[in-house]
Amino acid sequence: NAGVTQTPKFQVLKTGQSMTLQCAQDMNHEYMSWYRQDPGMGLRLIHYSVGAGITDQGEVPNGYNVSRSTTEDFPLRLLSAAPSQTSVYFCASAGLAGETQYFGPGTRLLVL
Amino acid sequence: DQQVKQNSPSLSVQEGRISILNCDYTNSMFDYFLWYKKYPAEGPTFLISISSIKDKNEDGRFTVFLNKSAKHLSLHIVPSQPGDSAVYFCAASGGFGNEKLTFGTGTRLTIIP
Numbered sequence: 037n038a039g040v041t042q043t044p045k046f047q048v049l050k051t052g053q054s055m056t057l058q059c060a061q062d063m064n065h066e067y068m069s070w071y072r073q074d075p076g077m078g079l080r081l082i083h084y085s086v087g088a089g090i091t092d093q094g095e096v097p098n099g100y101n102v103s104r105s106t107t108e109d110f111p112l113r114l115l116s117a118a119p120s121q122t123s124v125y126f127c128a129s130a131g132l133a134g135e136t137q138y139f140g141p142g143t144r145l146l147v148l
Numbered sequence: 149d150q151q152v153k154q155n156s157p158s159l160s161v162q163e164g165r166i167s168i169l170n171c172d173y174t175n176s177m178f179d180y181f182l183w184y185k186k187y188p189a190e191g192p193t194f195l196i197s198i199s200s201i202k203d204k205n206e207d208g209r210f211t212v213f214l215n216k217s218a219k220h221l222s223l224h225i226v227p228s229q230p231g232d233s234a235v236y237f238c239a240a241s242g243g244f245g246n247e248k249l250t251f252g253t254g255t256r257l258t259i260i261p
Contacts, residue, residue, distance in 0.1 A: 040191070067247055078152070078237060078251035079192070086247075094248065126191050130247065136182075137249065139191030 038062050040140035042127050048146045049117040057112040057143050059127030066132040068110040072096065072123040073142075079126065085110055086132065117147045151175045152240050154252035162260050167225040169255050171238030174219065178240040182249070183212060183223045186235045195236075196223070225257075233259045 043058045061068065069084035071094075081094030085104040099121060101113040110129075114121060124144050128137040153172045161167045169183075179200040184192035198205040198212045198221065205212050211224045225232055238252040 069247075071251075076253055078154075078253040079239075079249075080251070081248060084248060095250075128191075132247075136194040136197070137247075139184075139193070141189070141191050 040127055040129055040138050042125075042140035042143050044143060045141070046144045046146075048148065049114075050148055051118060053117050054113070054115050055117065057114075057125055057127075057145070059110045059112065059140060060108050061110075061127075061129040061138070062108065063129060063131075063138070064107060065129035065135075065138075066107065067130040067137075068104065069094070069128050069137070070100070070102065070110070070112045071126045071128065073126060074123050082112065082125075114145075117145075119147045121145065122147045149174075150253070151178075152238055152250050152252040154236075154238055154255050156255050157253070158256045158258070160258045160260055161228050163230060164227045167223075167228045167232065167257055167259070169223040169225075169236050169238075169257065171221045171223075171252055172219060173221075173240050175240070175242065175250070176219075177242040178250070180241045181212070181214060181221050182239045182241075183210075184237045184239060184251075186237060186254070192237055228257075228259045230259050230261055233257060 040061045066087045070082040071079040073079045083102040085091045127140040130137040182197040183195040186192045214221045235254045237254045239249040
């Protein structure tokens with residue numbers, strides 16, 4: 037049982053490039069979400085999903101796209117990276133019965 | 149506008165003593181509160197939670213207190229151990245349990261041996 041996995045661990049992008057941050061969970065959780073952590077800001081919710089085919093925006097969704105084609109995977113896409121998207125990104129999952137959210141180890145992204 | 153506030157960025161406590169971490173919130177719709185612990189280069193891990201229908205919840209060395217009228221919660225760690233050194237995040241949610249968490253900015257706790 038690997039829990040929540042994220043790839044890559046670290047990525048450097050140039051402004052304007054696109055990339056996809058991968059997130060997978062093997063706990064059969066319905067709820068999945070993406071957060072970003074910036075210094076002095078805590079974690080902020082980007083997008084979330086309550087099940088396959090259902091996604092919604094969080095607090096800071098601009099510049100990011102998500103899709104949920106399977107229960108296990110919830111990729112986060114940056115269509116045109118900007119320096120303001122330099123951050124550490126965490127994926128999390130939870131059962132819908134109000135269970136605890138489990139976080140992945142994070143992806144550190146640097147946009148030059 | 150920060151709806152969940154942790155006003156102490158850092159806290160140092162002697163090993164064996166009590167650590168008290170504080171958190172304030174402004175949104176009256178929050179009804180579920182959690183504490184997460186985070187080590188460097190790792191994701192946050194769940195520590196303890198409390199529903200708004202309670203004012204206290206204990207789990208071993210960790211106790212969370214909730215004062216709804218003051219919109220304040222605190223995490224007590226007794227006794228503090230060196231492995232407790234980490235960043236602690238307070239988080240809150242409303243409506244559906246612990247989804248859509250709103251996090252505080254974190255408090256770095258250092259336990260001095």
